[in-house]
Amino acid sequence: MSLKPVSHLATNDLLPRFASVVGAEHVIADPAAMSDYLSEPRRLYHGRARAIVLPGSTAEVAAIVALCDETATKIVPQGGNTGLVGGQTPSEAGDEIVLSLIRMNRLREIDVLSNTIIVDAGMTLKDVRTAADVAGRYFPLALNAAPACTIGGNLATNAGGSAAIAYGVARDLVLGLEVVLADGRVLDDLSKLKKNNTGYDLKNLFIGSEGTLGIITGAVLKLFPKPRATVAALAGFRDPDQALQFLNLAQEQVDTELKTFELLPRIAFDFVLKHEAGITDPLPAPHAFYALLEFTSQSSGLEKRVEELLEAARTQGIVADAKSAATPEARQELWRIRLKIPDVQALEGGSIKHDVSVPIAAVPAFLRDVDQAVTARIPGARLVAFGHIGDGNIHCNVSQPVGADKAAFLAQWGEINQIVHGIVAKYRGSISAEHGIGRLKRDLLPGVKDPVALDLMRTLKATLDPKGILNPGKVI
Numbered sequence: 001m002s003l004k005p006v007s008h009l010a011t012n013d014l015l016p017r018f019a020s021v022v023g024a025e026h027v028i029a030d031p032a033a034m035s036d037y038l039s040e041p042r043r044l045y046h047g048r049a050r051a052i053v054l055p056g057s058t059a060e061v062a063a064i065v066a067l068c069d070e071t072a073t074k075i076v077p078q079g080g081n082t083g084l085v086g087g088q089t090p091s092e093a094g095d096e097i098v099l100s101l102i103r104m105n106r107l108r109e110i111d112v113l114s115n116t117i118i119v120d121a122g123m124t125l126k127d128v129r130t131a132a133d134v135a136g137r138y139f140p141l142a143l144n145a146a147p148a149c150t151i152g153g154n155l156a157t158n159a160g161g162s163a164a165i166a167y168g169v170a171r172d173l174v175l176g177l178e179v180v181l182a183d184g185r186v187l188d189d190l191s192k193l194k195k196n197n198t199g200y201d202l203k204n205l206f207i208g209s210e211g212t213l214g215i216i217t218g219a220v221l222k223l224f225p226k227p228r229a230t231v232a233a234l235a236g237f238r239d240p241d242q243a244l245q246f247l248n249l250a251q252e253q254v255d256t257e258l259k260t261f262e263l264l265p266r267i268a269f270d271f272v273l274k275h276e277a278g279i280t281d282p283l284p285a286p287h288a289f290y291a292l293l294e295f296t297s298q299s300s301g302l303e304k305r306v307e308e309l310l311e312a313a314r315t316q317g318i319v320a321d322a323k324s325a326a327t328p329e330a331r332q333e334l335w336r337i338r339l340k341i342p343d344v345q346a347l348e349g350g351s352i353k354h355d356v357s358v359p360i361a362a363v364p365a366f367l368r369d370v371d372q373a374v375t376a377r378i379p380g381a382r383l384v385a386f387g388h389i390g391d392g393n394i395h396c397n398v399s400q401p402v403g404a405d406k407a408a409f410l411a412q413w414g415e416i417n418q419i420v421h422g423i424v425a426k427y428r429g430s431i432s433a434e435h436g437i438g439r440l441k442r443d444l445l446p447g448v449k450d451p452v453a454l455d456l457m458r459t460l461k462a463t464l465d466p467k468g469i470l471n472p473g474k475v476i
């Protein structure tokens, strides 16, 4: 995103006051220059804003928020603008400011002995991973959006990703936070301590709150030893039940060396092979389902242990066929198929999305129920259910029937959501596994959340943001 100088100051009294805090060049009010910040990756929402304000430090964020508190100006916090539920997009009313953290991208400290890194919230995930790597450490949060998404956004959405099976979700990777509250005060909870039982764990209120309770400006993140060996594998199955049997075997046999376990249906392979040049079928015969696995280890012999695992699975009749990939090039080839799925699905016409989770053991029955219910409602609809089965988290997307009218298909978005979410409820799952609630699922929340939990959420919101200026209209 290019930063263009402020131009419409005269039409908006507050803007000169913002400019006096962050510098005129960091207040964008020209409609054309604002456009990058006003829509989101799926183009479901396109908002308007009074201005985009880009502070460069925690003190500047605090001063801007204090000004907003004084004038009851609504704020939409934004990081890399990669969120998939519209939480970072302002409303169409045009009365909010977008507070973009992308200028706050400083590495504050790496402490190798404590295994911690302290960063500004606007640092991209990719830069955090690189900084850890340079210091001989590993930061495991792994999302396809890493070059653009920021740590602040990752924490505000409690992002998941493909390494959560081993390292947990974003919440599990944080020791401390720095947060600007709705009245402009700064909460300094930048603790490196693993053990600190001194009252309520306040950081966890802000993680996953999607910018509705405070603005995250800094974080202390956990680091891990850099893996010495990495091996990937692809296995083919008859059905998701076999995939789960294999997951169980893998966890028994290699335990914490298993870092990723992703489910891919054959239809996703077909889409990738059809639309992506240079990708060939990795296994000789097609299979109804596949799992992409990645293993990492500190000790030697990983490749042999993975081969033994695949052999045991073949012998027990759990996998139909499998191959491992030890070199970076071979691993990348397997990953390419997984990473291309969202792009090629878009080339197959309309896609109705679901980011859901159910207990891991329930995934096969859940997928069967969804397939049956969705195709009964829309004959020919194609279920492309892929993702983090090792966490029970499936991106349960429905592609339009071949040759169908895209707009007419997408008009059934709400109805299909209702069907899928009904099945999620049957298995006591979640309608948002890792992307959050934002604006997309806000109206669905009261139907799925325990009323007491919802009441507590509203109480917290009213306490921490009494004027309702932080990301209004999102989450609750």
Ligand code: FAD
Residues within 6 Å of the ligand: 041, 076, 077, 078, 079, 080, 081, 082, 083, 084, 086, 087, 088, 101, 121, 142, 143, 144, 145, 148, 149, 150, 151, 152, 153, 154, 155, 156, 157, 158, 159, 160, 161, 162, 210, 211, 212, 214, 215, 216, 217, 434, 435, 438, 471, 474
């Ligand atoms: P934004 O999109 O800018 O904002 C997201 C939300 O966080 C908004 O509600 C915003 O108001 C709030 N926010 C942002 N910064 C702050 C802050 N500093 N303080 C308070 N609130 C803030 N998500 C996953 O969980 N797993 C995946 O595997 C995954 N893969 C993705 C792949 C692609 C290609 C894309 C486009 C997205 C993917 N996502 C995934 C979703 C998205 O990348 C994550 O939600 C990410 O964590 C958002 O970070 P961001 O900096 O872009 O935040």
